[in-house]
Amino acid sequence: MKHPRMIIFIFAVWLALGLKPVFAVPDEYDDSQSHPLRIAAYLIHPAAWLLEQVVFRPFHFFVSATPLLEEIHGHRPHPPVLADSQPYQDYGMPNRIAVKPAPPPPAVVAQEPVREVVKVVEVPVEKIIYKEVPKVVEVEKLVFPEIAFQFNSAEFTDLGKGKVYLAAEKLKQKTDIAVVIEGHTDEMGNPEYNEALGLRRAQRVMTELTSLGIDPSRISAASQGEQKPLINQSTAWARAVNRRVEFQVKGQ
Secondary structure (H helix, E strand, O other): OOOHHHHHHHHHHHHHHHOOOHHHOOOOOHHHHHOHHHHHHHHHOHHHHHHHHHHHHHHHHHHOOOHHHHHHHOOOOOOOOOOOOOOOOOOOOOOOOOOOOOOOOOOOOOOOOOOOOOOOOOOOOOOOOOOOOOOOOOOEEEEEOOOOEOOOOOOEOHHHHHHHHHHHHHHHHOOOEEEEEEEEOOOOOOHHHHHHHHHHHHHHHHHHHHHOOOOHHHEEEEEEEOOOOOOOOOOHHHHHHHOEEEEEEEEO
């Protein structure tokens, strides 16, 4: 034969197309075969397509036929480069779309002013009123129960006479005061008699104080009789306490 090479090539193509083995059937990676650049390469170099069908596809089938073979050869399935169908690309002139005019801005509605509710609370105000209080002159009341008198008499006992002396000394120290000497009795006797007896006792103390150097203008005598007893009992010792004189000291 004059052209043995041509005959061998035609026989190989016939064998690849006619007797296509099971391992060369289309699989999930055939999507990448439809790429325009790959098709152009196959047309320029047909031997590349033949080499893929005869060599690379059988080898791929051998290493990935079963999970055990994949594990032995370390084959890891991977997604194809172009697994999904590619969208249609229109490379022509773009269609002109009429531009819609911008919608007018929304009308601004004037808001009604919000009425503010003001709550007026009356707070009571404390008003301080200063009231002038008249000055009261304090009265010092000195009680000398020891200025004792004998029963039914205006005469002092010895202890009573000593207490009158102490009272005179105190009045000499406080020269800016005046005193009222009040005479008191027990409940024995009628009220008129006790009233007169209380006055005599006050006058007796007044006379004694004058003799001890106290100005008579600073002292005066009065009687309460039996009206203000210190101890309201009908015993001998209570009556002895009630027979007394009291000094009411006033500002001069």
